[in-house]
Amino acid sequence: MDNKKNRTENEIFDLIKRLYPICRSITGNGVRQTLNLIKEIIPLEIIEVPTGTKTLDWTIPEEWNITDAYVKNSSGEKIIDFQKSNLHVVSYSVPVDKKINLSELKKHLHSLPEHPDWIPYVTSYYKENWGFCISHNQLKLLKEDLYEVKIESDLSAGSLTYGEFYLPGELKEEVLISTHICHPSMCNDNLSGISVVTHLANYLKTRKQKFSYRFVFVPATIGAITWLSKNEENVKNIKYGLVAALLGDNGNFTYKKSRLGNAEIDKIVEYLLKTEIGEFNIIDFSPYGYDERQYCSPGFNLPVGRLTRTPNGEFPEYHTSADNLDFVKPGKLKESFELYKRIVEVIEQNQTYLNLSPKGEPQLGRRGLYNSVAGNIKEYELALLWVLNMSDGNNSLIDIAIKSKLPFNTIYKASQDLVNVNLLKEIEIQQ
Numbered sequence: 292m293d294n295k296k297n298r299t300e301n302e303i304f305d306l307i308k309r310l311y312p313i314c315r316s317i318t319g320n321g322v323r324q325t326l327n328l329i330k331e332i333i334p335l336e337i338i339e340v341p342t343g344t345k346t347l348d349w350t351i352p353e354e355w356n357i358t359d360a361y362v363k364n365s366s367g368e369k370i371i372d373f374q375k376s377n378l379h380v381v382s383y384s385v386p387v388d389k390k391i392n393l394s395e396l397k398k399h400l401h402s403l404p405e406h407p408d409w410i411p412y413v414t415s416y417y418k419e420n421w422g423f424c425i426s427h428n429q430l431k432l433l434k435e436d437l438y439e440v441k442i443e444s445d446l447s448a449g450s451l452t453y454g455e456f457y458l459p460g461e462l463k464e465e466v467l468i469s470t471h472i473c474h475p476s477m478c479n480d481n482l483s484g485i486s487v488v489t490h491l492a493n494y495l496k497t498r499k500q501k502f503s504y505r506f507v508f509v510p511a512t513i514g515a516i517t518w519l520s521k522n523e524e525n526v527k528n529i530k531y532g533l534v535a536a537l538l539g540d541n542g543n544f545t546y547k548k549s550r551l552g553n554a555e556i557d558k559i560v561e562y563l564l565k566t567e568i569g570e571f572n573i574i575d576f577s578p579y580g581y582d583e584r585q586y587c588s589p590g591f592n593l594p595v596g597r598l599t600r601t602p603n604g605e606f607p608e609y610h611t612s613a614d615n616l617d618f619v620k621p622g623k624l625k626e627s628f629e630l631y632k633r634i635v636e637v638i639e640q641n642q643t644y645l646n647l648s649p650k651g652e653p654q655l656g657r658r659g660l661y662n663s664v665a666g667n668i669k670e671y672e673l674a675l676l677w678v679l680n681m682s683d684g685n686n687s688l689i690d691i692a693i694k695s696k697l698p699f700n701t702i703y704k705a706s707q708d709l710v711n712v713n714l715l716k717e718i719e720i721q722q
C-alpha cells in the first residue's frame with residue numbers, strides 16, 4: 292500500500308485518539324485543551340468571549356469546569372465514576388455533595404433501555420440541574436441504599452472559547468468551513484469533524500489558493516451564534532461554506548443543502564457525489580441539525596451546506612458511549628478528507644465567464660482548438676462548444692458541467708484554453 296495514503300489516515304485517526312479523553316462542553320478548559328492540540332497542527336487563533344456578553348439573541352453563559360464526580364454506595368465503593376468515562380456526568384451539572392436514597396438518586400440518572408450496555412450523553416446547559424448517566428444494565432442492579440453523591444464542578448464567570456484559522460488567498464471572497472467542538476468523549480460526533488477539518492486546513496496552508504479560507508472551531512449553537520455576532524460585517528465575503536461533522540462512520544455521505552438550495556456549493560457537492568462517489572443522500576435544508584441552522588438563519592442566509600456521512604440521530608451509537616474509537620474507521624475518515632479536498636479543488640476552479648465572440652460560433656480551428664473530422668466530435672471539443680454557448684455571464688463552470696453532462700475537469704480545461712485565446716473573460720464573483 293501507498294505510504295502517503297496510510298500517513299494521512301493515521302494522522303486523522305491519531306488526533307481523534309488524542310482528543311478522545313478530554314471532557315469538553317460548550318465552555319471550559321476541555322475546549323481550550325482541544326483547541327491547543329489543534330494548534331499544534333495549524334496556527335489557530337483562540338478567542339475568549341466573556342460570560343455575560345450579548346451575542347445576537349443569546350448571552351454567554353457561566354463557564355463550566357469539572358474535576359471529579361462519583362456516586363458511592365454505603366460500603367464506600369464508587370459505583371459511578373467520572374474518571375472512568377466523562378459521559379457519566381450530565382454536562383453543565385451544578386456542584387453536588389449529599390447523601391440520598393435510591394429513589395431520589397434515580398430522578399437524576401439517565402440510561403438507554405434500548406441499548407442497555409451503553410452510557411447516554413446528556414446535557415443541561417441552560418437549565419440548572421445535575422445528573423449521572425449509566426448503562427441500563429447497571430441501573431437495573433442498583434439496590435436500596437444511602438448513596439453519597441458528589442460532583443466537583445464549578446460554574447462561574449469565565450468565557451466561551453472558540454478557535455479560528457484564516458488562510459488568505461488571492462481574493463477577499465471566502466470559503467467557510469465550520470465544525471463543532473463541544474462534545475466530550477465521542478468520536479464520530481465532533482472528533483471526526485474536528486480532525487478532518489484540521490487536516491484539510493493543514494493541507495491547504497502550504498498551498499496558494501484563489502479564495503481565502505476560514506476554518507472555524509466552535510461550540511455548537513452558542514459558539515456559531517457568537518462567531519456570527521462578532522463577524523456580522525464580514526460574512527458577506529462568504530461565497531461557499533460547509534458545516535463538517537460525522538465523518539468517520541461506515542455510512543454513505545449525506546449532503547444537506549443550504550437554505551438557498553441552489554448555491555454554487557450545493558451544485559458542486561451534489562455534482563461530485565453523483566459523478567465521483569456513487570451511493571449518497573441529498574437532503575433539503577431544514578432548521579434542525581448542526582450549525583447550518585445559524586449560518587442559514589434568515590438574517591444571514593449564507594451559502595453554507597452540511598456534509599456528513601450518516602446524519603445526526605440516524606445511527607444508534609449517536610450521543611452514546613458506543614460512539615467510540617472503534618466506531619470511527621480510519622479509511623472512512625480518509626475518504627471524507629479526500630472528498631472535502633476535492634470540493635475545494637472544484638471551488639477553486641469554478642468560475643463564471645463571458646464569451647467575447649458570442650455572435651455565431653467563433654472559428655476554433657483557426658485558433659488550433661478544433662481538430663475533429665465532422666461527425667466525429669471528441670469530448671473536449673464538445674466541452675469547448677458548451678462553455679462558449681453557456682458563458683453568457685449567468686452560468687458558472689459547474690452549471691455547464693451539470694447541463695452538458697461532461698466531466699468538470701474537461702469543462703475546466705476547455706475554459707482555460709478559451710481564456711488563453713481571448714475568447715472568454717472572467718466575470719466578478721457574485722452570490
Ligand code: ZN
Pocket residue numbers: 474480603610
Ligand atoms: Zn451531537
